[in-house]
Amino acid sequence: MAKEKSKKIKNQDSEEELREIIKKAIEDGNSLPKDIHREDIVEGTVVKIDRGGIIVDIKAKAEGIVPPSEVLPEELNMMKVGDKIMVYVLSNEDNNGTLTLSVKRTQQLRKWLELEKAKKEESFVECVISDVNSGGALVDIGGIPGFIPTSQLDPARLYKLFGDQPVNKVTFMRELPKHLTKLIGEKLNAKIIEINREQGRVILSEKLAISEQSVKEREKTLKRVKVGDILSAVVTAVTPIGLFVNAEGLEGLVHISEISWDKVENPADFHKPGDKVKVMLIGMDSEGKRIAYSIKRLQKDPWEDAVKKFKVGQIVEGVVTKVVDYGAFVKIGSGLNGLIHISELSDDLVLNPNEVVKVGQKVRVGILSISPEERHLGLTLRESVISGKRKVKNVKAAAKAK
Secondary structure, eight states, X not given: OHHHHHHHHHHHHHHHHHHHHHHHHHTTTTSSSBOOOTTOEEEEEEEEEETTEEEEEOSBSSOEEEOGGGSOHHHHHHOOTTOEEEEEEEEOOOTTSOEEEESHHHHHHHHXXXXXXXXXXXXXXXXXXXXXXXXXXXXXXXXXXXXXXXXXXXXXXXXXXXXXXXXXHHHHHHHHXXXXXXXXXXXXXXXXXXXXXXXTEEEEEHHHHHHHHXXXXXXXXXXXXXXXXXXXXXXXXXXXTEEEEEETTEEEEEEGXXXXXXXXXXXXXXXXXXXXXXXXXXXXXXXSSSEEEEXXXXXXXXXXXXXXXXXXXXXXXXXXXXXXTTEEEEEEETTEEEEEEGGGSXXXXXXXXXXXXXXXXXXXXXXXXXXXXXXEEEEEOOHHHHTTSSOOOSHHHHHHHO
């Protein structure tokens, strides 16, 4: 309600400026004839409407004509002879003594005044993306054309264009121009960073609008949140150390260790910029400058089920996720990974684990140890255990001996 009221006040201010411009033209409407000049705004009376345009009496030496291209179709349909209208003088009298007028331009001038006021007050304007090119987005601002460079568009909006396709920075910059057409028709708020009425130039930034909104949202969120709260967030960047997210105005990090209960090698395998996620606030300094979030803590800890579901000596199926010098890691459930030590890869001596298993290979393994406290799962690939010829016993003591 307050926003609408503010909008009305701004419109009223623009109308006051417009009235000042046209005041001189209409306060002495009965004097004949008037000296009319290009770019004047005057009041006139509709004399005739036909396919050639609208004939208007503006109390000048000659009547003026509004070409069909200078009036909106919906306004033309509502217009009738005798109506009083405001017109903008496009050109001085031609050889026939006729003035060319515009109805559109009076509205455009008012819109220009509103935009200049928005630039001065650093307020937002609403735009609709009408077209795109390699440099950015062409927008319509209530009838006035504007431009938002690609660098000034919301990165989250741009990353969404790639859908579920994994994308790094190089691919993003190379492929972005092909995806920009998907933006046509989208509405957005932006701030004016440059305006020149004479050149018909308006440059805007969506980033600045979002940044200002985020600051206000951040202050509001900081007052109410505490550690343990669950917030809605958007991934803003993916890095080797984790995910940067904006949670209701609070920018923070989901460390790589807090992304999933599964072993995370590359955060980009789990999320991309623009993804919407739920996060738990797990750490924050007194000023809210350093904020830590977790995604995995909102998921069930697989170790809770592991203790109930698995037991030492059990044979289970898994998939090799990583091979290292000292053995191989195997995933045997959602978020549950175990290690086959190099000494447990075979009943024979193994010098190179890569000669025994490969990443992605499905294997049947025996469980040697389960340690919820250490979150450690010891596995074996020895045939003597898998076949049941050798029983697993006293494993913890053996593990400690190693």
